[in-house]
Amino acid sequence: MSRVTIAAQPIDTNALRKALQQPGCGGFCVFEGWVRETNEGREVSGLDYEAYNELAISEGERIIDEAVQRFGIADARCAHRVGSLAVGDTAVWIGVVSPHRDEAFRACRYIIDQVKQRLPIWKKEHYLVGESSWVACAHAPADEHDHAHQG
Template sequence: MKEFKITSDSITLETAKDEVENRAIGARSVFEGVVRDTNDGHQVRKLEYECYEPLAIKEGNQILDEAIEMFDLIDAFCIHRVGTLEIGEIAVVVVATSGHRDEAFKGCRYIIDEVKSRVPIWKKEHYEDGETEWLKGAG
């Protein structure tokens, strides 16, 4: 069922896919955001995510409602990790189900774009040289 979740545990794709309504669907679009080893010329060692959880959950669920309405989705789900993540770990998964692929692709894309620009979650990079930095975002 529709839900936006925050977790400090490892995210697996299979678990995320099982969270949505999968009956009577014709398409299921899944997006994984993964921790990358470089950013802006820096070698990244690990990431730290912090979240303002009560507001993140409200805003995340609002985004899912918007996507279901706009793209006629059957169901939508998003889970975002917080805490310390190593390179290659999953930071976020979005799942959107619908009758046909076009709606599923568009709904999934809308959800991840809006989550990245609206949900109060912040990323701190830890670099190989020992420096750290909170990313500044789009402003």
């Protein structure tokens, strides 16, 4: 089973969580990204995501492999929506399990930051007033957290 999914259907967070449960892991960390009603002072009515699915999945798998090696986590999952989403919908979900919480927290942050930087996913916002606009999905410099996580 792939640890990364890109799909138009709503994210099944219960199934993802269940897939991660392991008796040797006491730490579980999750990040959910939701469609918000404003961005940079503009009211948003919804958005569309597009992705190059095959590349997004393979690069997402590389990111999870990096997190496993770098932080010593047991496993992780990433799900990202494509298609039309409404305000409040879950757009992205990252889940991480590890024996202890610190590794899970650090790996979860690493995975979402890398997903935002490296996955070929594009977002088009639809505004209540005015036109729609393609916007960048990345919000942090590529190596901002690399320095913070080095030992």
